[in-house]
Amino acid sequence: MKKLYLLDDAIISPLGFSTKENIQSIREGNSGLKLQQRPEITENPFFAGIIDETLLNQAFSEIGSSEKFTKLEKLIILAVKLILNKNRNLDPTKTALIIATTKGNIDLLNEPGGFPINRLKLSELGKVVANFFGFAQTPIIVSNACISGGLGLAVARRLGNSEKIKNAIVVGADLVSDFVISGFNSFQALSTKACKPFSKDRDGISLGEAAAAIMVSTEKPEISNVISLIGDASANDANHISGPSRTGEGLYKSIQKALKEASISAEEIGFLSAHGTATVYNDEMESMAFQRSALQKSPLHSLKGFYGHTLGASALIESIITKHSMLNNEIFASKNFEELGVSKPLNVIQKNEKKEIRYALKTASGFGGCNLALVFKAEKQ
Amino acid sequence: MSNQFHIQNWVKIKNGKIFNSEKLIFDSSEKELNFFLKACYDFLDLKYPKFHKMDGLSKMGILASEIIFRKNKPTEDTALVISNNASSLEIDRQFQESTETFASPSLFVYTLPNIVLGEISIKYKLQSENAFFVSEDFNAKLLKDYTESLLISGKSHQVLSGWIDLQNGEYDVFLCLVSKERNIPFSEENLRKLYCAENDKPTH
Incomplete structure:
Protein backbone atom coordinates (compact mmCIF):
# COMPACT_ATOMS: atom_id res chain seq x y z
CA MET A 1 0.00 0.00 0.00
CA THR A 218 0.81 10.27 -1.84
CA GLU A 219 3.64 11.94 -3.75
CA LYS A 220 6.98 12.11 -1.98
CA PRO A 221 7.93 15.75 -1.39
CA GLU A 222 11.35 17.09 -2.34
CA ILE A 223 12.53 17.63 1.20
CA SER A 224 15.22 15.69 3.00
CA ASN A 225 13.36 14.83 6.22
CA VAL A 226 9.83 13.59 5.92
CA ILE A 227 7.33 11.62 7.98
CA SER A 228 4.90 9.23 6.36
CA LEU A 229 1.93 7.12 7.38
CA ILE A 230 2.83 3.52 6.53
CA GLY A 231 0.27 1.48 8.45
CA ASP A 232 -3.32 2.15 9.47
CA ALA A 233 -6.18 0.09 10.80
CA SER A 234 -9.41 0.50 12.69
CA ALA A 235 -11.25 -2.23 14.58
CA ASN A 236 -14.44 -2.27 16.56
CA ASP A 237 -14.58 -3.84 20.03
CA ALA A 238 -18.02 -5.36 19.33
CA ASN A 239 -18.49 -5.15 23.06
CA HIS A 240 -20.21 -2.00 24.34
CA ILE A 241 -21.24 1.34 22.79
CA SER A 242 -20.15 3.64 25.61
CA GLY A 243 -17.47 1.67 27.45
CA PRO A 244 -14.21 0.21 26.20
CA SER A 245 -13.59 -3.52 26.01
CA ARG A 246 -11.95 -4.68 29.24
CA THR A 247 -9.36 -6.65 27.32
CA GLY A 248 -8.67 -3.88 24.82
CA GLU A 249 -9.68 -6.25 22.04
CA GLY A 250 -10.40 -3.73 19.27
CA LEU A 251 -7.39 -1.57 20.08
CA TYR A 252 -5.16 -4.66 20.18
CA LYS A 253 -6.51 -5.81 16.83
CA SER A 254 -6.04 -2.43 15.20
CA ILE A 255 -2.44 -2.20 16.49
CA GLN A 256 -1.65 -5.69 15.16
CA LYS A 257 -3.10 -4.90 11.76
CA ALA A 258 -1.35 -1.54 11.48
CA LEU A 259 2.03 -3.03 12.49
CA LYS A 260 1.57 -5.87 10.03
CA GLU A 261 0.77 -3.50 7.21
CA ALA A 262 3.83 -1.41 8.10
CA SER A 263 5.92 -4.64 8.20
CA ILE A 264 7.49 -3.77 11.52
CA SER A 265 7.47 -5.33 14.97
CA ALA A 266 6.30 -3.74 18.22
CA GLU A 267 9.92 -3.50 19.43
CA GLU A 268 10.67 -1.07 16.59
CA ILE A 269 8.11 1.47 17.85
CA GLY A 270 10.25 4.22 19.36
CA PHE A 271 7.38 6.34 20.60
CA LEU A 272 3.72 5.76 21.33
CA SER A 273 1.19 8.59 21.33
CA ALA A 274 -1.64 7.10 23.38
CA HIS A 275 -5.26 8.21 23.64
CA GLY A 276 -5.12 8.50 27.46
CA THR A 277 -8.39 10.26 28.28
CA ALA A 278 -7.87 9.74 32.03
CA THR A 279 -11.12 7.90 32.63
CA VAL A 280 -10.57 4.88 34.84
CA TYR A 281 -11.71 2.37 32.22
CA ASN A 282 -10.15 3.87 29.11
CA ASP A 283 -6.60 4.10 30.43
CA GLU A 284 -6.84 0.63 31.95
CA MET A 285 -8.07 -0.77 28.63
CA GLU A 286 -5.16 0.88 26.80
CA SER A 287 -2.64 -0.63 29.20
CA MET A 288 -4.12 -4.07 28.48
CA ALA A 289 -3.96 -3.59 24.72
CA PHE A 290 -0.40 -2.20 24.88
CA GLN A 291 0.82 -5.10 26.99
CA ARG A 292 -0.82 -7.64 24.73
CA SER A 293 0.95 -5.86 21.84
CA ALA A 294 4.36 -6.00 23.62
CA LEU A 295 4.48 -2.19 23.71
CA GLN A 296 4.95 -1.83 27.48
CA LYS A 297 8.50 -0.54 26.99
CA SER A 298 7.75 2.06 24.31
CA PRO A 299 7.98 5.61 25.69
CA LEU A 300 4.42 6.86 25.74
CA HIS A 301 2.45 9.99 26.49
CA SER A 302 -1.06 11.35 26.43
CA LEU A 303 -1.52 14.99 25.42
CA LYS A 304 -4.90 15.28 27.15
CA GLY A 305 -3.27 17.02 30.13
CA PHE A 306 -2.31 19.86 27.74
CA TYR A 307 -5.39 20.07 25.53
CA GLY A 308 -8.11 18.19 27.32
CA HIS A 309 -10.05 15.80 25.13
CA THR A 310 -10.63 17.64 21.87
CA LEU A 311 -12.86 14.80 20.56
CA GLY A 312 -12.77 14.72 16.74
CA ALA A 313 -9.64 16.86 16.65
CA SER A 314 -7.61 14.92 19.21
CA ALA A 315 -6.13 12.10 17.13
CA LEU A 316 -5.14 14.54 14.39
CA ILE A 317 -3.49 16.99 16.79
CA GLU A 318 -1.66 14.11 18.43
CA SER A 319 -0.51 12.82 15.04
CA ILE A 320 0.81 16.27 14.16
CA ILE A 321 2.72 16.54 17.45
CA THR A 322 4.08 13.03 16.82
CA LYS A 323 5.24 14.13 13.39
CA HIS A 324 7.20 17.02 14.90
CA SER A 325 8.60 14.82 17.67
CA MET A 326 9.98 12.56 14.95
CA LEU A 327 11.39 15.43 12.90
CA ASN A 328 12.97 17.17 15.92
CA ASN A 329 14.09 14.06 17.82
CA GLU A 330 12.31 15.10 20.99
CA ILE A 331 9.59 13.42 23.00
CA PHE A 332 7.40 15.27 25.47
CA ALA A 333 6.42 14.45 29.04
CA SER A 334 2.89 13.23 29.73
CA LYS A 335 1.39 16.22 31.53
CA ASN A 336 -0.12 15.61 35.00
CA PHE A 337 1.24 12.09 35.23
CA GLU A 338 2.25 11.04 38.74
CA GLU A 339 2.08 7.45 39.90
CA LEU A 340 1.13 4.72 37.41
CA GLY A 341 -2.47 3.71 38.01
CA VAL A 342 -3.15 0.99 35.48
CA SER A 343 -2.71 -2.74 36.02
CA LYS A 344 -0.12 -3.33 33.27
CA PRO A 345 3.32 -1.71 33.13
CA LEU A 346 3.74 1.30 30.84
CA ASN A 347 6.73 3.52 30.07
CA VAL A 348 5.06 6.91 30.60
CA ILE A 349 7.40 9.79 29.65
CA GLN A 350 8.05 11.87 32.77
CA LYS A 351 10.33 14.54 31.38
CA ASN A 352 11.08 15.85 27.93
CA GLU A 353 13.83 13.88 26.25
CA LYS A 354 15.95 13.98 23.15
CA LYS A 355 15.35 10.79 21.23
CA GLU A 356 15.66 9.68 17.67
CA ILE A 357 12.50 7.94 16.53
CA ARG A 358 12.33 5.85 13.41
CA TYR A 359 8.80 4.51 13.86
CA ALA A 360 5.98 5.87 16.01
CA LEU A 361 2.50 4.62 16.80
CA LYS A 362 -0.61 6.74 17.37
CA THR A 363 -3.69 5.11 18.84
CA ALA A 364 -7.20 6.30 19.59
CA SER A 365 -10.46 4.82 20.84
CA GLY A 366 -13.98 6.15 21.01
CA PHE A 367 -17.67 5.67 21.69
CA GLY A 368 -19.33 3.08 19.52
CA GLY A 369 -16.42 0.77 20.37
CA CYS A 370 -14.16 2.16 17.66
CA ASN A 371 -10.35 1.97 17.80
CA LEU A 372 -7.62 3.20 15.48
CA ALA A 373 -3.88 2.64 15.09
CA LEU A 374 -1.54 4.62 12.83
CA VAL A 375 2.14 3.80 12.22
CA PHE A 376 4.42 6.65 11.15
CA LYS A 377 7.90 6.38 9.68
CA ALA A 378 10.70 8.95 9.66
CA GLU A 379 12.77 9.17 6.51
CA LYS A 380 15.84 11.27 7.08
CA GLN A 381 18.97 11.99 5.11
CA MET B 1 -15.84 -1.40 -18.26
CA SER B 2 -14.60 -4.10 -15.94
CA ASN B 3 -15.85 -4.22 -12.41
CA GLN B 4 -13.73 -5.92 -9.84
CA PHE B 5 -16.35 -5.84 -7.08
CA HIS B 6 -20.00 -6.73 -6.88
CA ILE B 7 -23.14 -6.08 -4.86
CA GLN B 8 -24.28 -9.40 -3.38
CA ASN B 9 -27.43 -8.22 -1.69
CA TRP B 10 -29.15 -4.94 -0.87
CA VAL B 11 -31.94 -3.59 1.27
CA LYS B 12 -33.97 -0.40 1.12
CA ILE B 13 -36.26 0.89 3.87
CA LYS B 14 -38.40 3.95 3.19
CA ASN B 15 -42.03 5.10 3.42
CA GLY B 16 -43.21 2.01 5.29
CA LYS B 17 -41.72 -0.40 2.76
CA ILE B 18 -38.80 -2.79 2.89
CA PHE B 19 -37.28 -3.94 -0.38
CA ASN B 20 -34.69 -6.69 -0.41
CA SER B 21 -32.87 -7.06 -3.72
CA GLU B 22 -35.85 -5.65 -5.63
CA LYS B 23 -38.46 -7.73 -3.84
CA LEU B 24 -40.97 -5.94 -1.63
CA ILE B 25 -40.78 -8.00 1.57
CA PHE B 26 -42.68 -5.77 4.00
CA ASP B 27 -45.26 -3.05 3.61
CA SER B 28 -46.67 -1.24 6.63
CA SER B 29 -49.21 1.52 7.00
CA GLU B 30 -47.65 2.65 10.31
CA LYS B 31 -46.84 6.33 9.91
CA GLU B 32 -45.11 6.88 13.24
CA LEU B 33 -41.44 5.91 13.26
CA ASN B 34 -41.37 3.89 16.48
CA PHE B 35 -44.49 1.90 15.58
CA PHE B 36 -43.03 1.19 12.17
CA LEU B 37 -39.70 0.05 13.66
CA LYS B 38 -41.56 -2.21 16.11
CA ALA B 39 -43.61 -3.65 13.23
CA CYS B 40 -40.37 -4.42 11.35
CA TYR B 41 -38.90 -6.00 14.49
CA ASP B 42 -41.94 -8.27 14.81
CA PHE B 43 -41.94 -9.06 11.09
CA LEU B 44 -38.31 -10.20 11.29
CA ASP B 45 -38.99 -12.00 14.59
CA LEU B 46 -35.72 -10.50 15.79
CA LYS B 47 -35.69 -11.54 19.49
CA TYR B 48 -32.99 -9.04 20.44
CA PRO B 49 -34.16 -7.17 23.56
CA LYS B 50 -31.29 -4.64 23.34
CA PHE B 51 -33.05 -3.31 20.24
CA HIS B 52 -35.67 -1.55 22.34
CA LYS B 53 -33.09 0.60 24.13
CA MET B 54 -31.58 1.91 20.91
CA ASP B 55 -32.18 5.19 19.13
CA GLY B 56 -33.89 5.31 15.75
CA LEU B 57 -30.68 5.27 13.67
CA SER B 58 -29.35 2.19 15.44
CA LYS B 59 -32.69 0.39 15.19
CA MET B 60 -32.76 1.00 11.45
CA GLY B 61 -29.18 -0.17 11.12
CA ILE B 62 -29.94 -3.40 12.97
CA LEU B 63 -33.09 -4.11 10.93
CA ALA B 64 -31.40 -3.46 7.60
CA SER B 65 -28.24 -5.43 8.38
CA GLU B 66 -30.30 -8.33 9.77
CA ILE B 67 -32.06 -8.66 6.42
CA ILE B 68 -28.74 -8.73 4.58
CA PHE B 69 -26.85 -10.95 7.02
CA ARG B 70 -29.62 -13.57 7.15
CA LYS B 71 -28.91 -14.30 3.50
CA ASN B 72 -25.19 -13.56 3.44
CA LYS B 73 -23.46 -14.36 6.71
CA PRO B 74 -20.90 -11.71 7.65
CA THR B 75 -17.29 -12.70 8.25
CA GLU B 76 -15.11 -11.37 11.06
CA ASP B 77 -13.63 -8.71 8.77
CA THR B 78 -16.88 -7.51 7.16
CA ALA B 79 -16.35 -3.75 7.27
CA LEU B 80 -19.04 -1.14 7.90
CA VAL B 81 -19.10 2.04 5.79
CA ILE B 82 -22.23 4.05 6.47
CA SER B 83 -23.20 7.62 5.66
CA ASN B 84 -26.09 10.01 6.06
CA ASN B 85 -27.19 13.63 5.91
CA ALA B 86 -28.42 14.41 9.42
CA SER B 87 -25.67 12.78 11.50
CA SER B 88 -27.31 12.07 14.89
CA LEU B 89 -29.30 15.34 14.95
CA GLU B 90 -32.60 13.59 15.71
CA ILE B 91 -31.31 12.24 19.03
CA ASP B 92 -29.14 15.35 19.58
CA ARG B 93 -32.35 17.40 19.79
CA GLN B 94 -33.87 14.96 22.27
CA PHE B 95 -30.75 15.05 24.42
CA GLN B 96 -30.66 18.86 24.28
CA GLU B 97 -34.27 18.92 25.47
CA SER B 98 -33.44 16.57 28.33
CA THR B 99 -30.75 18.99 29.56
CA GLU B 100 -33.51 21.44 30.50
CA THR B 101 -34.60 19.06 33.24
CA PHE B 102 -32.15 16.24 33.76
CA ALA B 103 -29.49 15.52 31.12
CA SER B 104 -30.02 11.93 30.08
CA PRO B 105 -26.89 9.75 29.79
CA SER B 106 -28.88 7.07 27.95
CA LEU B 107 -29.73 9.61 25.23
CA PHE B 108 -26.22 11.11 25.20
CA VAL B 109 -24.59 7.79 24.23
CA TYR B 110 -26.49 7.87 20.96
CA THR B 111 -25.49 11.43 20.03
CA LEU B 112 -22.82 10.23 17.59
CA PRO B 113 -23.70 8.86 14.15
CA ASN B 114 -21.19 6.00 14.37
CA ILE B 115 -22.99 4.42 17.33
CA VAL B 116 -25.06 2.50 14.80
CA LEU B 117 -21.80 0.90 13.60
CA GLY B 118 -21.11 -0.13 17.20
CA GLU B 119 -24.56 -1.67 17.58
CA ILE B 120 -24.25 -3.62 14.32
CA SER B 121 -20.73 -4.75 15.36
CA ILE B 122 -22.01 -5.99 18.72
CA LYS B 123 -24.96 -7.89 17.26
CA TYR B 124 -22.94 -9.63 14.54
CA LYS B 125 -19.60 -9.79 16.42
CA LEU B 126 -17.72 -7.77 13.83
CA GLN B 127 -14.32 -6.52 15.02
CA SER B 128 -13.74 -4.83 11.72
CA GLU B 129 -13.10 -1.53 9.95
CA ASN B 130 -15.67 1.20 10.66
CA ALA B 131 -16.23 4.55 9.01
CA PHE B 132 -19.14 6.96 9.21
CA PHE B 133 -19.38 9.76 6.63
CA VAL B 134 -21.77 12.69 6.52
CA SER B 135 -22.77 14.17 3.18
CA GLU B 136 -25.54 16.40 1.90
CA ASP B 137 -27.01 13.74 -0.38
CA PHE B 138 -26.47 10.06 -1.04
CA ASN B 139 -22.87 10.22 -2.24
CA ALA B 140 -22.41 7.22 -4.53
CA LYS B 141 -18.92 8.33 -5.50
CA LEU B 142 -17.62 8.50 -1.91
CA LEU B 143 -19.27 5.20 -0.94
CA LYS B 144 -17.87 3.47 -3.98
CA ASP B 145 -14.38 4.98 -3.69
CA TYR B 146 -13.98 4.31 0.02
CA THR B 147 -15.59 0.84 -0.02
CA GLU B 148 -13.34 -0.11 -2.93
CA SER B 149 -10.27 1.27 -1.15
CA LEU B 150 -10.90 -1.15 1.75
CA LEU B 151 -11.33 -4.08 -0.64
CA ILE B 152 -8.36 -3.16 -2.86
CA SER B 153 -6.00 -2.77 0.09
CA GLY B 154 -7.16 -6.09 1.54
CA LYS B 155 -8.20 -4.45 4.81
CA SER B 156 -11.56 -6.15 4.32
CA HIS B 157 -12.93 -8.76 1.95
CA GLN B 158 -16.55 -7.77 2.32
CA VAL B 159 -18.11 -4.38 3.09
CA LEU B 160 -21.59 -3.43 4.26
CA SER B 161 -21.95 -0.02 2.68
CA GLY B 162 -24.72 2.54 2.43
CA TRP B 163 -26.92 5.22 3.89
CA ILE B 164 -29.00 5.40 7.09
CA ASP B 165 -30.67 8.77 7.52
CA LEU B 166 -33.27 9.91 10.01
CA GLN B 167 -34.69 13.39 10.40
CA ASN B 168 -38.01 14.70 11.70
CA GLY B 169 -39.27 11.13 11.95
CA GLU B 170 -38.56 10.45 8.25
CA TYR B 171 -36.25 7.58 7.50
CA ASP B 172 -34.26 6.59 4.46
CA VAL B 173 -32.12 3.45 4.53
CA PHE B 174 -30.12 1.76 1.80
CA LEU B 175 -27.47 -0.85 2.57
CA CYS B 176 -25.62 -3.15 0.23
CA LEU B 177 -23.10 -5.92 0.74
CA VAL B 178 -20.06 -5.67 -1.51
CA SER B 179 -17.38 -8.25 -2.22
CA LYS B 180 -15.50 -9.93 -5.07
CA GLU B 181 -18.15 -12.57 -5.65
CA ARG B 182 -19.80 -11.97 -9.01
CA ASN B 183 -23.25 -10.39 -9.02
CA ILE B 184 -24.43 -6.80 -9.66
CA PRO B 185 -21.32 -4.80 -10.67
CA PHE B 186 -20.39 -2.34 -7.90
CA SER B 187 -20.41 0.98 -9.72
CA GLU B 188 -21.51 4.51 -8.92
CA GLU B 189 -24.24 4.18 -11.51
CA ASN B 190 -25.61 0.95 -10.04
CA LEU B 191 -25.42 2.34 -6.51
CA ARG B 192 -27.40 5.38 -7.57
CA LYS B 193 -29.88 3.27 -9.49
CA LEU B 194 -30.55 0.91 -6.60
CA TYR B 195 -30.73 3.72 -4.08
CA CYS B 196 -33.12 5.78 -6.20
CA ALA B 197 -35.19 2.96 -7.66
CA GLU B 198 -37.62 2.74 -4.79
CA ASN B 199 -37.49 6.36 -3.80
CA ASP B 200 -40.59 8.32 -4.64
CA LYS B 201 -38.58 11.49 -4.70
CA PRO B 202 -34.91 12.35 -4.67
CA THR B 203 -33.47 12.53 -1.18
CA HIS B 204 -34.34 15.73 0.69
Missing part, protein backbone atom coordinates in the same frame (compact mmCIF):
# COMPACT_ATOMS: atom_id res chain seq x y z
CA LYS A 2 1.21 3.51 -0.81
CA LYS A 3 2.61 5.80 1.87
CA LEU A 4 0.89 9.02 2.81
CA TYR A 5 3.35 11.86 3.35
CA LEU A 6 2.62 14.35 6.11
CA LEU A 7 3.43 17.88 4.92
CA ASP A 8 2.61 21.30 6.41
CA ASP A 9 0.31 21.50 9.39
CA ALA A 10 -1.41 23.96 11.71
CA ILE A 11 -2.98 23.73 15.16
CA ILE A 12 -5.35 26.37 16.57
CA SER A 13 -5.90 25.71 20.26
CA PRO A 14 -5.72 27.37 23.69
CA LEU A 15 -1.96 26.63 23.49
CA GLY A 16 -1.55 28.91 20.50
CA PHE A 17 -2.58 29.74 16.95
CA SER A 18 0.13 27.82 15.09
CA THR A 19 1.84 24.44 15.42
CA LYS A 20 5.01 26.23 16.52
CA GLU A 21 3.26 27.97 19.42
CA ASN A 22 1.54 24.74 20.40
CA ILE A 23 4.80 22.80 20.49
CA GLN A 24 6.55 25.54 22.44
CA SER A 25 3.79 25.40 25.09
CA ILE A 26 4.06 21.62 25.31
CA ARG A 27 7.85 21.84 25.53
CA GLU A 28 7.51 24.29 28.42
CA GLY A 29 4.87 22.15 30.11
CA ASN A 30 2.12 24.79 29.84
CA SER A 31 -1.40 23.41 29.76
CA GLY A 32 -4.42 25.02 28.09
CA LEU A 33 -6.75 23.64 30.76
CA LYS A 34 -8.39 26.19 33.05
CA LEU A 35 -10.94 25.96 35.82
CA GLN A 36 -14.47 26.59 34.54
CA GLN A 37 -17.61 27.38 36.52
CA ARG A 38 -20.89 26.53 34.81
CA PRO A 39 -23.48 26.34 37.60
CA GLU A 40 -26.33 26.15 35.07
CA ILE A 41 -24.92 22.79 33.87
CA THR A 42 -23.13 21.39 36.90
CA GLU A 43 -22.53 22.53 40.45
CA ASN A 44 -19.00 21.10 40.29
CA PRO A 45 -16.29 23.27 38.78
CA PHE A 46 -14.31 21.45 36.08
CA PHE A 47 -11.27 22.02 33.89
CA ALA A 48 -11.49 22.61 30.15
CA GLY A 49 -9.34 24.04 27.38
CA ILE A 50 -11.40 26.81 25.80
CA ILE A 51 -10.22 29.22 23.10
CA ASP A 52 -10.63 32.89 23.98
CA GLU A 53 -13.22 34.34 21.60
CA THR A 54 -11.68 37.83 21.58
CA LEU A 55 -8.27 36.48 20.59
CA LEU A 56 -9.90 34.28 17.97
CA ASN A 57 -11.86 37.15 16.41
CA GLN A 58 -8.78 39.31 16.42
CA ALA A 59 -6.83 36.67 14.51
CA PHE A 60 -9.74 35.99 12.20
CA SER A 61 -10.39 39.65 11.35
CA GLU A 62 -7.27 39.59 9.17
CA ILE A 63 -8.84 37.08 6.80
CA GLY A 64 -12.61 37.46 7.08
CA SER A 65 -15.52 39.02 8.93
CA SER A 66 -15.99 37.35 12.29
CA GLU A 67 -19.77 37.69 12.50
CA LYS A 68 -20.33 35.63 9.34
CA PHE A 69 -18.80 32.46 10.74
CA THR A 70 -19.37 30.25 13.76
CA LYS A 71 -16.60 29.70 16.29
CA LEU A 72 -15.78 26.26 14.89
CA GLU A 73 -15.73 27.53 11.30
CA LYS A 74 -13.31 30.29 12.27
CA LEU A 75 -10.99 27.78 13.94
CA ILE A 76 -11.01 25.52 10.88
CA ILE A 77 -10.58 28.39 8.40
CA LEU A 78 -7.65 29.81 10.39
CA ALA A 79 -5.93 26.41 10.45
CA VAL A 80 -6.42 25.75 6.72
CA LYS A 81 -5.39 29.33 5.87
CA LEU A 82 -2.05 28.88 7.62
CA ILE A 83 -1.32 25.88 5.42
CA LEU A 84 -2.41 27.56 2.20
CA ASN A 85 -0.31 30.63 3.03
CA LYS A 86 2.78 28.43 3.08
CA ASN A 87 1.77 26.53 -0.05
CA ARG A 88 0.74 29.14 -2.57
CA ASN A 89 1.13 26.67 -5.43
CA LEU A 90 -1.47 24.31 -4.02
CA ASP A 91 -4.51 24.32 -6.26
CA PRO A 92 -7.64 24.03 -4.08
CA THR A 93 -9.66 22.89 -7.07
CA LYS A 94 -7.46 19.78 -7.26
CA THR A 95 -7.06 19.16 -3.54
CA ALA A 96 -9.40 16.98 -1.50
CA LEU A 97 -10.73 18.43 1.75
CA ILE A 98 -11.39 15.92 4.53
CA ILE A 99 -13.04 17.26 7.67
CA ALA A 100 -13.23 15.19 10.84
CA THR A 101 -15.58 16.30 13.59
CA THR A 102 -17.89 14.65 16.09
CA LYS A 103 -20.36 17.45 16.74
CA GLY A 104 -19.55 20.29 14.31
CA ASN A 105 -21.58 23.44 15.07
CA ILE A 106 -23.61 21.71 17.79
CA ASP A 107 -23.44 24.87 19.95
CA LEU A 108 -26.01 26.40 17.54
CA LEU A 109 -28.63 23.92 18.76
CA ASN A 110 -28.95 25.86 21.98
CA GLU A 111 -27.94 29.30 20.75
CA PRO A 112 -28.48 29.76 17.00
CA GLY A 113 -26.93 33.25 17.24
CA GLY A 114 -28.54 34.41 14.01
CA PHE A 115 -27.20 31.54 11.91
CA PRO A 116 -29.66 29.56 9.75
CA ILE A 117 -30.71 26.24 11.25
CA ASN A 118 -29.08 24.18 8.48
CA ARG A 119 -25.68 25.37 9.75
CA LEU A 120 -26.03 22.55 12.28
CA LYS A 121 -25.56 20.10 9.44
CA LEU A 122 -22.01 18.85 9.04
CA SER A 123 -22.35 19.06 5.24
CA GLU A 124 -23.04 22.81 5.59
CA LEU A 125 -19.93 23.20 7.74
CA GLY A 126 -18.02 21.50 4.94
CA LYS A 127 -19.52 23.82 2.34
CA VAL A 128 -18.70 26.96 4.31
CA VAL A 129 -15.03 25.95 4.59
CA ALA A 130 -14.80 24.75 0.97
CA ASN A 131 -16.39 27.94 -0.36
CA PHE A 132 -14.13 30.17 1.70
CA PHE A 133 -11.06 28.78 -0.05
CA GLY A 134 -12.54 27.63 -3.35
CA PHE A 135 -12.12 23.89 -2.84
CA ALA A 136 -13.98 22.47 -5.85
CA GLN A 137 -14.51 18.88 -4.67
CA THR A 138 -17.29 18.10 -2.21
CA PRO A 139 -15.61 17.86 1.22
CA ILE A 140 -15.42 14.39 2.74
CA ILE A 141 -16.78 14.53 6.28
CA VAL A 142 -15.77 11.85 8.75
CA SER A 143 -17.78 11.63 11.97
CA ASN A 144 -16.63 8.58 13.86
CA ALA A 145 -16.47 9.65 17.51
CA CYS A 146 -13.07 10.24 19.09
CA ILE A 147 -11.04 8.48 16.41
CA SER A 148 -12.36 10.87 13.70
CA GLY A 149 -9.23 13.03 13.32
CA GLY A 150 -6.91 10.05 12.95
CA LEU A 151 -9.40 8.20 10.77
CA GLY A 152 -9.34 11.26 8.48
CA LEU A 153 -5.64 10.54 7.82
CA ALA A 154 -6.40 6.86 7.19
CA VAL A 155 -9.21 7.83 4.79
CA ALA A 156 -6.79 10.09 2.89
CA ARG A 157 -4.22 7.29 2.63
CA ARG A 158 -6.76 4.70 1.52
CA LEU A 159 -8.30 6.94 -1.15
CA GLY A 160 -4.77 7.92 -2.16
CA ASN A 161 -3.77 4.28 -2.47
CA SER A 162 -6.62 3.56 -4.87
CA GLU A 163 -5.68 6.76 -6.76
CA LYS A 164 -8.92 8.57 -6.07
CA ILE A 165 -7.03 11.49 -4.55
CA LYS A 166 -3.42 12.67 -4.57
CA ASN A 167 -3.23 15.73 -2.35
CA ALA A 168 -5.56 16.46 0.52
CA ILE A 169 -5.98 18.73 3.49
CA VAL A 170 -7.22 16.81 6.50
CA VAL A 171 -8.91 18.85 9.22
CA GLY A 172 -10.01 17.81 12.70
CA ALA A 173 -12.11 20.14 14.85
CA ASP A 174 -14.52 20.21 17.78
CA LEU A 175 -15.76 22.64 20.42
CA VAL A 176 -16.33 22.56 24.16
CA SER A 177 -20.09 23.14 23.82
CA ASP A 178 -22.77 23.10 26.52
CA PHE A 179 -23.99 20.00 24.71
CA VAL A 180 -20.84 17.95 25.34
CA ILE A 181 -20.30 19.38 28.83
CA SER A 182 -23.84 18.29 29.78
CA GLY A 183 -23.33 14.91 28.17
CA PHE A 184 -20.04 14.00 29.79
CA ASN A 185 -21.31 15.45 33.05
CA SER A 186 -24.41 13.21 32.85
CA PHE A 187 -21.98 10.29 32.58
CA GLN A 188 -20.11 11.60 35.62
CA ALA A 189 -17.05 11.46 33.39
CA LEU A 190 -15.73 15.00 33.99
CA SER A 191 -12.78 15.30 36.32
CA THR A 192 -12.84 18.06 38.92
CA LYS A 193 -9.07 18.36 38.40
CA ALA A 194 -7.06 18.90 35.26
CA CYS A 195 -7.18 15.34 33.85
CA LYS A 196 -4.39 12.95 34.83
CA PRO A 197 -3.92 10.30 32.14
CA PHE A 198 -2.61 6.91 33.36
CA SER A 199 -2.22 8.21 36.94
CA LYS A 200 -3.45 6.41 40.02
CA ASP A 201 -5.74 9.23 41.09
CA ARG A 202 -7.24 9.92 37.66
CA ASP A 203 -10.99 10.36 37.83
CA GLY A 204 -12.23 11.43 34.43
CA ILE A 205 -11.69 13.61 31.41
CA SER A 206 -11.17 17.30 30.86
CA LEU A 207 -12.72 18.63 27.67
CA GLY A 208 -10.89 20.79 25.16
CA GLU A 209 -11.48 22.54 21.86
CA ALA A 210 -9.22 22.96 18.88
CA ALA A 211 -8.87 22.72 15.14
CA ALA A 212 -5.94 21.11 13.40
CA ALA A 213 -5.16 20.79 9.72
CA ILE A 214 -2.48 18.96 7.78
CA MET A 215 -1.58 18.76 4.13
CA VAL A 216 -0.94 15.23 2.94
CA SER A 217 0.11 13.67 -0.33
